[in-house]
Amino acid sequence: MTSLRGEWLAAFVAVVEARSFTDAAKRLCRTQSAVSMQIRQLESATGQTLLLRERNGVIPSTAGERLLPHARRSTEALHDAATLFDDDEAAAGPLRIGIPEEYAGTAWPGLLSRFQRSQPRVELSVTCASSDRIEAAMDQGALDLGILVADDDQRSGETLLHDPTWWAMAETLELPESGPLPLVLFDQACWWRQWALDRVSDTGHEWRIAYTGDSIAGVAAAIQAGLGIGVLGRSTLPTGVRPVPTALGLPDLPGSRLMLNVTAPDAPGATEMSNLVRQHFSFATASPSAGAAVHSKGRDR
Structure with a gap:
């Protein structure tokens, strides 16, 4: 039977959640080399490659996805056991x-x-x-x-x-060489809608509204799906979304x-x-x- 150590599983969960060995090390108050060593020991013990390095960060492999829920439960159980005899005067x-x-x-x-x-x-x-x-x-x-x-x-x-704010578009979106730019915007209840329309018009670009939504999640999903360009915060660009080309000449946005x-x-x-x-x-x-x-x-x- 394979024997797995709790600190290996905790390191694995931290890397998956942070999508980074560096950030996982900060979260665990360890060095990056120590976290990398624990992951190598875990992979050696399981005989599986558990993490993959992709452009957008570290993600679990198929084997890692199978292990993840068990690793989370084990890590949480160890944490609960460690706090079992904490001070009874804890906040309540x-x-x-x-x-x-x-x-x-x-x-x-x-x-x-x-x-x-x-x-x-x-x-x-x-x-x-x-x-x-x-x-x-x-x-x-x-x-x-x-x-x-x-x-x-x-x-x-x-x-x-x-958080700087960027004009953003899906990596798969091909903007038209001629004709109006497709825009993804909030509905008329949002004052940023008219602001964005004015800024695009100032550049001389024609535009058309490809998607109107009344929720942040819906607008972000429409941009991610490639329906048009819109406005997103840099720190939280979804996977598969990038800034629009500078050649479009769209003005910088206040963050x-x-x-x-x-x-x-x-x-x-x-x-x-x-x-x-x-x-x-x-x-x-x-x-x-x-x-x-x-x-x-x-x-x-």
């Missing part, structure tokens, strides 16, 4: 946090799961909404911690990252900032959650491909 009670829609993608469930495992007595309540709604809820005392997208200097807080606001620092687990969020976005800043989620200039921010 409700913690209410708000996350903007742009950043509530696949990375967040894992982050929240890690927090809940480390703080089992904290009653976590998560609200996913626009930044305007999150800000209003914090002002009303309905949230203890909130993350906001700021397009200007009117919002205050701790800056987690600066945005992701802000952390803690309105109730004494709330149970608020300090731990803040530290986890900072750590998460430090990885995203260092490795854009490991970003938080689809981010697009969108509706009532």
Whole structure:
């Protein structure tokens, strides 16, 4: 029977989630060479190649995909066992946090799961909404911690990252040599729609609206599918999406900032959650491909 060590499995899970040996090493507080050694030992023990290096980062092989759910369960069980006899005075009670829609993608469930495992007595309540709604809820005392997208200097807080905004298109999209540019935009409720149309018109390009959506996920998916060009944040470009050619002459776009606001620092687990969020976005800043989620200039921010 093959014998697998817990630290090997933890390193494997960290590399898959970070899509990078470097970022996995930071997450585990180890050197990159140590993580690489543990992966080699795991592959030697299983007799399988478990990770593949692709242009967009490190991904699991077919064998790695089979191992991943078991590795996650084992890593979580070891973590739970390690915290079994932690101080009984650990934080307990409700913690209410708000996350903007742009950043509530696949990375967040894992982050929240890690927090809940480390703080089992904290009653976590998560609200996913626009930044305007999150800000209003914090002002009303309905949230203890909130993350906001700021397009200007009117919002205050701790800056987690600066995110340039790019005109983006699918790698497979072939733009027409003549005729109107296909655009993927939000509906009329979003002020960025008219801004984008004005900027394209200023260049002298003809345009046509190929897709209109009322959600960030829908617009990002349409760009990824090659229906046209649109606006996305650099740190969270989906797989298969790249900046439009500079030859189009489209003007630079103002970027945005992701802000952390803690309105109730004494709330149970608020300090731990803040530290986890900072750590998460430090990885995203260092490795854009490991970003938080689809981010697009969108509706009532």
